[in-house]
Amino acid sequence: MRAPTILVAKGACDPGALVRRISSHDVYEFTDLTDVVGPARRAELIVIRSGTRLGADQLAALPNLRHVVRAGSGLDGIDTVLLDERGIGLHRNPEASAQAVAEWCLAALLCLARRIPLGAQGLASGDHLKAACTGTPLASANVAIWGAGPVGRAAAAILAPFVGEIVFAARPSITDLPQMPADDLPGWADVHIVALPATAENTALLDSAFLHAAAGRAPLLVVVGRLATIDTEACLQALTDGHLSGLAVDPVETADAHHFRTGPKPLNLLATPHIGAQRRDVRRRLDDWVTDTARALLLRPAAASVNELVDVRVRAAGEVASQLAEEYPSSSVWMTGPVACGFAHARSDVDLRVLFPAGPVPVLQSRIVDGVRVDLEAQAMAEVDELRGLLGQFHILGDDVDLFRTARRRLAALTVLRTARAPHHDGQPLLDEAERDVYRRWALADRIQHAISLVEDLDGLMQAGLTDAADLVARQLQTTVQQAENTAAGHPLLGDKWTPVLAAGATPSPPTGPLDQALRQARARLLAALLEVWPESAEPHGPVPSHRLEPGWLPQRYSDGWRIKRADATIRLTPGQLAAWQQAIHP
Template sequence: MPKVLISDKLSPRAAEIFRERGIETDVDTGLAPEELKAKIGAYDGLAIRSATKATAEIIAAADNLKVIGRAGIGVDNVDIPAATGRGIVVMNTPHGNSITTAEHTIAMMFASARQIPAADRSTHAGKWEKSRFMGTELTGKVLGVIGCGNIGSIVVERAQGLRMRVIAFDPFLSPDRAEDLDIEKVELDELLARADIITLHVPMTDQTRGIIDAAALAKTKPGVRIINCARGGLVVEEDLKAAIESGHVAGAAFDVFAKEPAKENVLFGMEQVVATPHLGAATAEAQEKVALQVAEQMADYLLTGAVTNALNMPSLSAEEAKRLGPYMQLAEQLGSFAGQLTRTGLTSARIEYEGDVAHLNTRPLTQVMLCGLLQPMLDTVNMVNAPIVARERDIDVAEVKHERDCDYQTLIRLTVTTERGERCVAGTLFGSDKPRLVEVKGISVEATLTPHMLYITNEDKPGFIGALGTTLGDGGVNIATFHLGRAERGSDAIALLELDEAIPADVLGKVRALPHTKQAEALRF
């Protein structure tokens, strides 16, 4: 009989579900790390919320642990690489608190527009300052939604019920999906310029960190309000404070902060800022829902092997895992390569398998490639739910196996279509286990993808490579390897550089400003 430990406060119904399905369950909350370390070796499953820290040390002591289930979306308290190394599946419940978070966003919009917290404090103090708190109607205002995924789309529906006009920026939002939601899809600069209220619903990634900074705020209309119930760090708090003090930004409402728990913050004490302590998921209904979901998911895995909402495992058997390992690494890298270069709406992905790989079970390869493709903008996507996320966003996915001979013993090619065109990338395995990039946009370029890469497309003109090297050298950036390719003389060329460390933003800006540069992107693998 499997045995599960519930180490955080969950709905009592979670323990009942485990026991009803024949799983022995202990509830022991508030354990100190050393206490948890001493107990964990006896359990097959660990059900947690945010209080328990499943560190590498705890995981190392978990000799029998097979699954960690997080009741909620965030898994910052789980060392996923350590869990993966021990063969432990990590699951979460990414959609259980979507409605609650969306409702909190709407509440924060009202609180800011009508200055409810400040008016409440004033009235409790017996001041009755009715003329001081002149509010703003939401009806007829333009709401700019940055990120129109699961939570963002719920916010859209609620805002439309308030008769707001909604525009959205989301590179993964297809025209058909925008039409279904009855919203206008725009680029970020247009959203900043038109929105009366801006609300953020994106994960924290390299592309979204600080997306609302001083430069972005300068593009907004006077009197704009900023709402953030998504992730701390999406808005540069110091820049927002300056914009509020200048009078350009009328107000803000934040449920999340760059550093949490937020005992101190530059925004605290400003009457124009409504602040709550990360309450987005804090409703009885949401907590009940995620507890039930995590119990069902963990029970399914322990009893039948079924995997739902896993963040570190595709759907495949143990026998397949060993053989497919190198192919999965290649597939993930190809997907990530294309995903990090995608800046506009993704409409389709075509995955082609040639040679030896065409005779294998390619379903997990397709899943991990889609995961790599979508993860740069969607941190909730994983190897299991990637196909579902693609369908929800109207991304057409085609998988093709070719029996024909190819130049390599095995070849995987990914072609993505966006609103601006088509891009393809292909790779192979060297020595049967070493992933290697061999083609980008039809141009042959052979490279190993490492943690810090610089990708450049440029016009094939004399002097460009020298100028590029000088710019990087002047910026203190060391080149480990340098790979070049071009379509034909004088046409487009590609440079793919392996760097010893991440390229600083200012140096990347100088690279983009070089004559003949068409695109320059820092990539991470």
């Protein structure tokens, strides 16, 4: 019998990583499903990207399909109703690329405001259009953002220092952002950022009627969601007629390219082939997420039951959250802890955090829904804002570790915020991507520091001949190293019992060899975790003194650079010296 298959749409992820890590399945990359008819019949999982269609015809060719993995957020082209009818799971990562897309949004807006595309197109056609390239200042611009998902929120965060006022197009689901009725935005905004998914209600939402209403302000229009959300031809005509001052469009697929052929008249137009997420770190992160997700779905037979346990608890959380919204209309409710991260066991409770705009906060009692206990905790928003202040930047210097001490002391509370999301499936997280990245750095630095302390204890216990105690500490070191790897991969610190679960069953067994071997393995894994968060490309530089190769030395990364540490001894390293040290410990 031939092996089941994984299908990968070309460009969706690195198929080689799936081949290396999932040996039970054959992996096929495809441009069109008709090119892989046989493998499609055996496919249990398909990885797709924007532009891949999964309608009735395509799904009919995939009779054994169990999972669809979308390396991004968009659902356009996917028949989600038919997926539900067939019981096919849909797994997305809507946040991984949000910051990169927002970065593109900022770059595009700066280009439009300074009319750079117009000048470039003019020169390309032999015209010197300096006078026509007089720009407008962004500092006083009113910016309207259409769509409050991860990309819209990330765009607001990255644009905030450069523009005047930002509001979102009002929707009932938006409760925590400044907003304005959509009908009022054309007469108010100087800039429109469109970050909407391609749904029926959003199709051509910004149409000729919108353009007519906005013509008086001749705004800049930046599209980072889906092209279907605007009337493309109407927008291009408005740009030609001067009713738009500039147009930037990123989500241009192959079938859309004909709209943006250069015409006889230079325009302040920037169109790119859907490159918002095309950043190396984002692609690497998405590749890792796809591989980890596929492994968890295909290689863990208990995954379905775990999903059912989570589903029951999420439904209970949603029911209690609805009750709380009626009882405390000015508050916001967030699900936290393992269930919020998609993990539960048969006895798991659910944690809800209720945030109140002002104190004193009430004492809330736990509730039971369908046999599931929902624990409630009230918290003042001011306390949350104070905690989020620690997530503004990662800052540790050799002579200034006060902020690190504070972050370590508050790490449990920061982990609650890191796990917090709206209490329903695919709920919006409380923290934005930048804050989650700072949390990742604090958490990893904490685990590295803890590992250094454990190694010091281990050395002392072995010298004292306390082997039983040393064995216990060695197991703690093993757990700490795995937690460091988990945090480097983007997971929160959920507690020891969830450590192997977060690692998707990949936790190595504690080393059975000599202590030196265990320490060398820990050192190598900790360095790999640090380099995942702080990648280096420097060439090895200089000799490595032999004493630095002793297994008790562990790597650290502070804001001011690299160091290796053993007990109270610290040696600072340049990136080149680190590369030489890494090469020496991995001959």
